[in-house]
Amino acid sequence: MGENGHGGAERSPADLEKAGRAALGRPVTAQAEHSRIEPANGSGANGAAPAGPRSPQQIEAEIERARANLAVTLDELVDRVKPANVAKRTADQIRAQFVDPDTGAPRMDRIAPVVGGVAGVLALVIVVKRRGKRKK
Template structure:
């Protein structure tokens, strides 16, 4: 750390600029639009191979099975609850 007032002012200004840049980055990462885009890409990556662009059939079939099973369970539960 320097004792020269001009050097201290420069250090303070550089620290302010770094802090401002960090705050801007955090604000961008925390924005709802950025979060939504990040989550959409994560879901897409689960169902599509990013290297080949081909659909991941096993992941799609698992999801379809879960949806069909859930719908069937709900239909059965409704029939028995009457």
């Protein structure tokens, strides 16, 4: 196992964010890639806290980094929950169920049962309506 207890080498926060975005199918925007280079807690690249007390300028810089990170995160959340984007993602997920993403060809093995089910429901509705008319 690696140092992080999960096997493999340690990964930077930026690498972890890229991997997470890729797993969710979202591109890493240039803004997001550059906004989270340094942690907001003032630690250096190796994760250790800086030695000695911090100057007011260091504290201000840390606050600005945290503010920039928060702004990017908020923009990403707003974009993620925007109704048009939710609808597009849902449509893409449904389309992926019925169209082969590699070739773009329809997946008949998935389309046929749906068409059969719709035809069965329509036949049932017609039969029920005709029986209702005969009883009157």
